[in-house]
Amino acid sequence: MREIIFDTETTGLDNRTDRIIEIGGIELFNHFPTGRTLHIYISPGDQKVHPDALAVHGITDEFLKDKQPFASVAQEILDFFGDGKWIAHNATFDMGFINAELARMALPPISPEYVTDTLSMARRKHPMGPNSLDALCRRYGIDNSHRAKHGALLDSELLAEVYIEMIGGRQTALGLGMSQNNGASERNDDNEDVVLVALERPRPLARRLSNLEEQQHDALIAKLGQKGIWAKYDRPN
Numbered sequence: 001m002r003e004i005i006f007d008t009e010t011t012g013l014d015n016r017t018d019r020i021i022e023i024g025g026i027e028l029f030n031h032f033p034t035g036r037t038l039h040i041y042i043s044p045g046d047q048k049v050h051p052d053a054l055a056v057h058g059i060t061d062e063f064l065k066d067k068q069p070f071a072s073v074a075q076e077i078l079d080f081f082g083d084g085k086w087i088a089h090n091a092t093f094d095m096g097f098i099n100a101e102l103a104r105m106a107l108p109p110i111s112p113e114y115v116t117d118t119l120s121m122a123r124r125k126h127p128m129g130p131n132s133l134d135a136l137c138r139r140y141g142i143d144n145s146h147r148a149k150h151g152a153l154l155d156s157e158l159l160a161e162v163y164i165e166m167i168g169g170r171q172t173a174l175g176l177g178m179s180q181n182n183g184a185s186e187r188n189d190d191n192e193d194v195v196l197v198a199l200e201r202p203r204p205l206a207r208r209l210s211n212l213e214e215q216q217h218d219a220l221i222a223k224l225g226q227k228g229i230w231a232k233y234d235r236p237n
Helices: 051-057 070-081 091-104 118-125 133-139 152-166 211-224
Strands: 002-010 020-029 032-041 085-088 115-117 184-187 193-196
Touching: 002 051, 002 070, 002 091, 002 152, 020 070, 020 091, 020 152, 032 070, 032 152, 070 091, 085 091, 085 152, 091 115, 091 118, 115 118, 118 152, 133 152
Parallel strands: 002 085, 085 115
Antiparallel strands: 002 020, 020 032, 184 193
């Protein structure tokens, strides 16, 4: 299962007139980061960054002068998301801007069935709140001390950690693709069965000992005699 945790920064709050100026995304496969990321700054054209928005993300009009417009990077964004799930905190806000930008290009909107809102998830899981990204980081012990201002990629990285914790932590991926009859199970925070299966490497790790080191090891074992504990174990081929 492929998911993209993403965030946007904008010139303001109204997607009818304001524009996206930054987008960041983290790819997850079976709830684990793959290492693939997306991070693009975007020119808002003639739209200026509102002072209130500037105070949040610190992205200035001057910084955005040489950046490409959304139309020039839209295909790169859509290719990165591909068939994955779009996951954002307060996704209504982000998807409102994404779909507004797509509409300006006469492209179809992203269907709500492909979108997951982690804010709604958090409100169901922690109805007493608070459920801001910072609050959830504190709740799950995720270090966000380097988050002086909002940033699309940084916020996506933090949200990826929060999302994984909200769905039960990294244990949820241990048995992916395996039958529930093939391993032991335990309960996660939502009282759901989670299969715990030891996964096998597709290829064994390369040998790390040189021939000389193996010869020296064999000589040492020979000196210990048959009573030495190492004599009971065969070296793997």
